[in-house]
Amino acid sequence: MSSADVILEVRGLSTSFATPAGVVKAVNDLSFSLHRGETLAIVGESGCGKSVTSFSLMRLLASQASITGEAWLSGRDGKKLDLLALSGTEMESVRGKQLGMIFQEPMTSLNPLHRLGDQIGESMIKHGLCSVAEASGRAIDLLKLVGISAPELRARQYPHQISGGMRQRVMIAIALACKPQVLIADEPTTALDVTIQAQILRLIRRLQREVGMGVLFITHDMAVVAQVADRVAVMYGGQLVETADTRSLFKSPRHPYTRGLLASVPNPKLPGRLYGIPGQVETVYGDHIGCRFANRCSMAQDICRSERPGLSQFPQAQFVRCHFADFADFADQMVDPK
Numbered sequence: 001m002s003s004a005d006v007i008l009e010v011r012g013l014s015t016s017f018a019t020p021a022g023v024v025k026a027v028n029d030l031s032f033s034l035h036r037g038e039t040l041a042i043v044g045e046s047g048c049g050k051s052v053t054s055f056s057l058m059r060l061l062a063s064q065a066s067i068t069g070e071a072w073l074s075g076r077d078g079k080k081l082d083l084l085a086l087s088g089t090e091m092e093s094v095r096g097k098q099l100g101m102i103f104q105e106p107m108t109s110l111n112p113l114h115r116l117g118d119q120i121g122e123s124m125i126k127h128g129l130c131s132v133a134e135a136s137g138r139a140i141d142l143l144k145l146v147g148i149s150a151p152e153l154r155a156r157q158y159p160h161q162i163s164g165g166m167r168q169r170v171m172i173a174i175a176l177a178c179k180p181q182v183l184i185a186d187e188p189t190t191a192l193d194v195t196i197q198a199q200i201l202r203l204i205r206r207l208q209r210e211v212g213m214g215v216l217f218i219t220h221d222m223a224v225v226a227q228v229a230d231r232v233a234v235m236y237g238g239q240l241v242e243t244a245d246t247r248s249l250f251k252s253p254r255h256p257y258t259r260g261l262l263a264s265v266p267n268p269k270l271p272g273r274l275y276g277i278p279g280q281v282e283t284v285y286g287d288h289i290g291c292r293f294a295n296r297c298s299m300a301q302d303i304c305r306s307e308r309p310g311l312s313q314f315p316q317a318q319f320v321r322c323h324f325a326d327f328a329d330f331a332d333q334m335v336d337p338k
């Protein structure tokens, strides 16, 4: 992939919240790039900063959030736009049209009082991509595209009249209505049962190939990562701790946190053996000394508690934030990607 194919480049994104208990550093100096047609998974346990990252890029956080850094989106006309520097009005014209998002919980994102067809047509009309007269026909086409049967009937229905899996498909139809260059999919299948989950993942993949967009796929689930991602960015405590192409990350994970996440995936070859990373993600208040993962890491040494590790580079563009990344032992690998 060449740098000309980069459609989203995030540099030094930091997001913090002022709270009565102190300043929460939810995302800290995060940098990554997303290429045309690529799926980059952002992965980590609950509280690692994945959703704050996506809401920061969409500029959908409340005013108590302070966001710094740059996020360059290559516009359709070839011009680059820094999402974090756009005015509110400029961002309105980008959101939905060039940058789409599927949220975790479709019921809270769909308007219960509006018909599904109208909700799909709304953003196409708003962005001037079709007339009011054309919108209902386009909405029906999109419902068909996302695999909803009887689309004419569904277009006239309200969110509560359809199943959770269908609501998620409607959300995808809304996100794709304007054919955005970048789609942020934040845990799009978490609330669904496994069969529907597999259908939705296949659907996103197929539509991505057809529309050619880059997908930022936010998830805590390594098994889903193996199915959908070309590259992976692992987050811990608001920081990027490891990034690599999916195959390299699954074959030779170097960060102890990545290794723990992979070991937590149930393995049919080892029934009854389930691993969990000890401890839990802690909210980060203010500046942190040392490695954020040190208090949960079985390999931690004194240096891990006193010096913050930087990102080191390894072959295949693998980057790892660990003082001991050079000494990683891959013998206990348990999961094969794709």
Ligand SMILES: Nc1ncnc2c1ncn2[C@@H]1O[C@H](COP(=O)(O)OP(=O)(O)OP(=O)(O)O)[C@@H](O)[C@H]1O
Pocket: 017, 019, 024, 025, 026, 044, 045, 046, 047, 048, 049, 050, 051, 052, 053, 220, 282, 283, 284
């Ligand atoms: N509005 C807010 N005010 C204060 N702290 C917040 C706010 N929103 C998020 N945080 C904190 O930021 C950190 C990252 O949260 P975030 O929701 O991004 O995690 P996540 O990895 O997406 O988890 P999940 O998968 O549960 O959504 C957490 O410590 C969270 O408590």
